[in-house]
Structure formats: structure tokens, C-alpha cells
Amino acid sequence: MATPLDDQALDQLFRTARTFNHYRDEPVGEDTLRAIWELMKMGPTSANQLPARLVWCVTDEAKATLAAACSDSNRDKVLKAPVSVILGMDVEFHEHLPELFPHVDAKSWFDGNRELREASAFRNSSLQGGYLILAARALGLDMGPMSGFDAGAVDKAFFADTPAVRTNFIATLGYGDPATLHPRSPRPAFETFNRLA
Template sequence: MSRALDDAALDQLFRTARSYNGYRDEPVGEDTLRAIWDLMKMGPTSANQLPARIVWCVSDEAKAKVAEACSAANKPKILGAPVTAIIAMDVDFHEYLPELFPHTDAKSWFDGNRELREASAFRNSSLQGGYFIMAARALGLDTGPMSGFDAGAVDKAFFADTPSVRTNFISTLGYGDPASIFDRSPRPAFEKFNRIA
């Protein structure tokens, strides 16, 4: 049976964790990127679809390509981060279901229904993006997930040879610089946005 995490772990994952705009000058190695994936892939997706496809931009050239597709405010964040991750989704994820969900013919649920695949790929890759953030935090890193970019331009730069793969969102990754963040925005009480039916 699982046990509740202690306060220090809850703080690291949620209560004191922040989205960062800048990072310390400290590299993030490939072994750490692989460790993030090895954690995030364990999070649940519908029928184990795992539609997320990630490009880990670590070279100056790759980060410059991403920055070129971003708003003026986001460009320096991307160029200054040790890593920028493109969290994308594969609309043809169902081709892998015989391997990933082998106990039934789940592929047939999606064959010939692109609209269903697109909705499912977006929903489940978004879940995986959340797992990416939590895995990074669990390993002592920080993230800066963002919109404010031209998804079509990112797709053209990174997924031109795989048209079934499209960008969901992007996120910087590294060891956060506390000077780059402002005071936390309000978080409402349960009663404001919840009800028990």
C-alpha cells in the first residue's frame, strides 16, 4: 500500500516548486534526460498510448531554431536554458498499440478515425507533459513550460519528416535561478472552483 509523501517531498513537487524564467549556469546531462523519461513514461495514459514524442534541444543550434518560432519574451528564456524540451504528440500513436497494449486489439479502435486519434493524442500527451514536469522536479530540476510560440514553425523545423507528429507545448529545463521568478500568483481555495456532487 502506498503511503503519503512527507512535507519536504510535497514542497519539492508542488508547494514551493515554481515555473522558472532563468537557470543557473549548470549543465543537464543526457543521463538526466533519460532519467526524466524513465519516470514520466510510468504515468498513466489511456490504453498505454504514450503519444508524447520529445525533442530535447541541448545544442545552441537546436535552441535557436525553437527560439526563432517564439514570442520576443520567450526567446531569451529558451536561448539561456540548458535544455528546451519540445513536448509533441504522435497522431498515429495507435500503430504502436500492438506492442504497448498487447492484451487486446486496441489499434482497431483508432484505425480510420483521425479525429478520435487527434483528441486522444492531445489529451494523453498533455498528461505526459505534466508527468515531465513532475519527474523533473522529483529529480531536483526546474521547468518553464510555455505557450507563446508558433507551433507550425516548430513542427516545420523539427518534425517535417514525421507529419503525424505535432507540437503540443515547449518547456525549458534546468536548475532554476531564484532571481528569475516573481511572487507566486494566487491559488484559490477548494470552494472557489470545486464542488462535490
């Protein structure tokens, strides 16, 4: 049986963790990006679909290309972050299921049904996006997930060679600068958005 995490770990992952738009001038190396992937890929998805496809924008050129597809309020965030990441979703994820979910013919569930694949790719890549954030926080980093971008332009710039992949969301990554934080936004009580049935 697993042991509950201690308060320090829960704080780092949830209670005192924050979304950052500004980061310290401290690089994030490829080894750290690989460590994030090694954690996030272990998070559960339906039938181990793993439809997320990540592009880690680490060069100035890649960040500039991504920033050009962002809203005015997000461009500077992308340009100044140590890393910006695009989380895409592969609607042809089912082609990998014979390897990723070998004990059942799960590929046949999705063959010929693009609508089902798109819904499943969006749902499960979004789950993986949550695991991405938690993995980064677990390794001492901070993230700033965002909307506010032209998904078609991002797809054209970064996924032109893989047309089955479409952008789900983008985020910045680094070591957050706490001096730039505003007060935490409120969170509702259990009773506000929950009910027991």
C-alpha cells in the same frame, strides 16, 4: 498500500515548486534527460497510448531554431536555458498499441478515425507533459512550460520527417535561479473551482 509522501517531497513537487524562466549556469546531461524519461513514461495514459514525442534541444543550433519560432518574450528564455524541450504528440500513436497494450486489440479502436486519434493524442500527451514536469522536479530540476510560439514553424523545423507528430507545448529545463523569481501567484480555495456532486 502506498505510503503518503512526506512534506519535503510534496513541497518539492507542488507546494514550493515554481515555474522558472531563468536558470543557473549549470549543465543538464543526457543521463539526466534519460532519467526524466524513465520516470515520466510510467505515468498513466489511456490504454497506455504514450503519444508524447520529445525533442530535447541541447545544442545552441537547436535552441536557436526553436527560439526563432517563439514570441519575443520567449526567445531569450529558450536561448539561455540549459535545455529546451518540445513535447510533441503523435496522432499515429495507435500503430504502437499492439506492443504497448497487447492484451486487447486497442489499435482497431482508432483505425480510420483521425478525429478520435487527434483528440486522444492531445489529451494523453498533455498528461505526459504534466508527468514530465513532475519527473524533472522529483530529480531536483525546474521547468518553465510555455505557449507563445508558432506551432507550425516548430513542426516544420523539428517534425518534418515525422508528419504525424505535431507540437503540443514547449518548455525550458534546468536548475532554476531563485533570485529571479517574482512572488508566487495566488491559488484559489477548494470552494472556488470545485463542487461535490
